[in-house]
Amino acid sequence: AQSVTQLDSHVSVSEGTPVLLRCNYSSSYSPSLFWYVQHPNKGLQLLLKYTSAATLVKGINGFEAEFKKSETSFHLTKPSAHMSDAAEYFCVVSDKGFAGGTSYGKLTFGQGTILTVHP
Amino acid sequence: GAGVSQTPSNKVTEKGKYVELRCDPISGHTALYWYRQSLGQGPEFLIYFQGTGAADDSGLPNDRFFAVRPEGSVSTLKIQRTERGDSAVYLCASSQGTDTQYFGPGTRLTVL
Numbered sequence: 001a002q003s004v005t006q007l008d009s010h011v012s013v014s015e016g017t018p019v020l021l022r023c024n025y026s027s028s029y030s031p032s033l034f035w036y037v038q039h040p041n042k043g044l045q046l047l048l049k050y051t052s053a054a055t056l057v058k059g060i061n062g063f064e065a066e067f068k069k070s071e072t073s074f075h076l077t078k079p080s081a082h083m084s085d086a087a088e089y090f091c092v093v094s095d096k097g098f099a100g101g102t103s104y105g106k107l108t109f110g111q112g113t114i115l116t117v118h119p
Numbered sequence: 120g121a122g123v124s125q126t127p128s129n130k131v132t133e134k135g136k137y138v139e140l141r142c143d144p145i146s147g148h149t150a151l152y153w154y155r156q157s158l159g160q161g162p163e164f165l166i167y168f169q170g171t172g173a174a175d176d177s178g179l180p181n182d183r184f185f186a187v188r189p190e191g192s193v194s195t196l197k198i199q200r201t202e203r204g205d206s207a208v209y210l211c212a213s214s215q216g217t218d219t220q221y222f223g224p225g226t227r228l229t230v231l
Contacts, residue, residue, distance in 0.1 A: 109161030
């Protein structure tokens with residue numbers, strides 16, 4: 001069974017400083033990994049995804065993540081935080097299932113990391 | 120283009136009542152998923168539809184929960200005899216095959 005552990009439930013940074021949100025995963029085979037962001041009272045938005053191509057993945061709004069198989073990690077980073085980055089972030093692993101004659105992705109979410117950005 | 124929409128955005132009901140939550144996926148997406156997000160938790164998988172059929176319903180917590188997608192587009196999640204523990208945000212997502220899942224804004228269900 002696959003699982004995701006987000007190592008910090010809350011991260012607080014100052015505007016303009018780097019952001020690091022940590023994620024470790026467990027999967028029995030080569031996984032697809034995602035980071036989603038959820039702003040208050042808004043839907044989940046995809047930031048970036050890894051699907052076995054380049055290990056360094058660039059996403060929207062200046063975020064990027066590096067897939068490290070040896071460490072089973074997929075940490076999310078951003079060089080300089082903006083106030084608008086304040087939100088909850090979810091690390092997600094996709095288990096490829098096969099049912100109904102097709103393959104599909106069954107997402108397993110981490111517990112979430114709430115990012116606070118101070119002026 | 121239009122994203123995934125869900126109605127109602129908020130639903131307050133009393134313990135023991137029946138509720139229906141609606142999801143309208145992105146046009147042309149054949150795959151549709153329901154997830155449940157309890158307070159302080161990440162979303163958890165409930166059910167997956169490919170077309171009209173529920174191909175994987177392993178995440179439904181018990182037989183009070185049921186979902187349909189009769190024409191392969193709009194889906195309805197139905198909860199019978201609601202309990203206070205059913206209070207959560209119910210999220211719908213759609214995708215084309217195994218591609219990225221796009222989520223709706225969710226329905227916040229409160230059972231009093």
